Amino acid sequence: DAGVIQSPRHEVTEMGQEVTLRCKPISGHDYLFWYRQTMMRGLELLIYFNNNVPIDDSGMPEDRFSAKMPNASFSTLKIQPSEPRDSAVYFCASSLSGGSQPQHFGDGTRLSIL
Amino acid sequence: AQRVTQPEKLLSVFKGAPVELKCNYSYSGSPELFWYVQYSRQRLQLLLRHISRESIKGFTADLNKGETSFHLKKPFAQEEDSAMYYCALSSRGSEKLVFGKGTKLTVNP
Numbered sequence: 001d002a003g004v005i006q007s008p009r010h011e012v013t014e015m016g017q018e019v020t021l022r023c024k025p026i027s028g029h030d031y032l033f034w035y036r037q038t039m040m041r042g043l044e045l046l047i048y049f050n051n052n053v054p055i056d057d058s059g060m061p062e063d064r065f066s067a068k069m070p071n072a073s074f075s076t077l078k079i080q081p082s083e084p085r086d087s088a089v090y091f092c093a094s095s096l097s098g099g100s101q102p103q104h105f106g107d108g109t110r111l112s113i114l
Numbered sequence: 115a116q117r118v119t120q121p122e123k124l125l126s127v128f129k130g131a132p133v134e135l136k137c138n139y140s141y142s143g144s145p146e147l148f149w150y151v152q153y154s155r156q157r158l159q160l161l162l163r164h165i166s167r168e169s170i171k172g173f174t175a176d177l178n179k180g181e182t183s184f185h186l187k188k189p190f191a192q193e194e195d196s197a198m199y200y201c202a203l204s205s206r207g208s209e210k211l212v213f214g215k216g217t218k219l220t221v222n223p
Contacts, residue, residue, distance in 0.1 A: 003157070004157075031209050033209075033211075041215075042213060042215035042216060043200065043213040043215075043216070044213075045210060045211065048209065048210060050209070056210060091158070093158075095209065097209070100146050100163055100165055100204075102148075102160035102163075103160070103211065104157075104159075105157045105158040105159065106157065107157055
C-alpha cells in the first residue's frame with residue numbers, strides 16, 4: 001500500500017497564479033484532512049471531509065482557498081489567486097472513522113509562491 | 115477553544131539519557147491526546163495515543179488531567195529517536211485534531 005499520495009511534491013509559481021494540490025487517500029478511509037504547515041503557525045487543519053462531504057472548513061484562511069472531494073479516491077485543494085504568504089507545506093491525511101483512529105499522512109506538497 | 119502547547123522547540127540529549135517532551139493542553143471537555151512523530155525523510159505518523167495506554171519504541175505518555183499535560187517520556191534515549199514530535203488533541207468522538215507546534219529531539223552519540 002502506497003499510503004496517502006499527494007502531488008505535486010514541489011510547486012513553485014508566481015503570485016496571482018492558480019495552484020491545485022492533489023490527494024489520493026488510502027482506499028477505504030472515510031475521512032480526509034488538509035493541513036498547512038508553516039514555521040510560524042505550525043500544523044493547522046484547513047478542512048476535512050467525511051464520506052466526500054466537507055464537515056469543517058473553519059480553518060480555510062480565506063475565499064482564495066477552496067477544496068473539493070468529487071469521489072472517495074480524490075481530493076483537491078485550490079488557491080486562486082495565490083500570494084507569497086501562501087508559501088508552506090500542505091499535507092493531506094486520511095483515516096478510518098470510529099474515534100481515535102490514526103491519521104495517515106502523505107509526503108506533503110512544498111509550495112513556494114514568488 | 116482547544117489549544118496544545120509544546121514549550122520546547124528544540125531538545126537535545128545524549129544517548130542513554132532519559133528524555134521528556136512536554137505537552138500541555140487547554141480544553142474544557144473530555145480530550146483525547148496523541149503523539150505523532152516525523153523521522154527524517156519519512157511521513158508524519160502516529161506514535162501513541164493515551165486511550166491505548168501503550169508503550170511504543172520505549173516511549174510512554176500519561177494523561178494528567180489535573181495538570182492538563184500529556185508528556186512523552188523514554189528512560190533511555192537512542193540516536194534513532196531523533197525526530198520531530200507533535201502532540202495533538204481531539205475532543206471525544208471527533209476526528210478533528212489540533213496539533214502543537216512540535217519539538218525537535220536530537221539524541222547525540
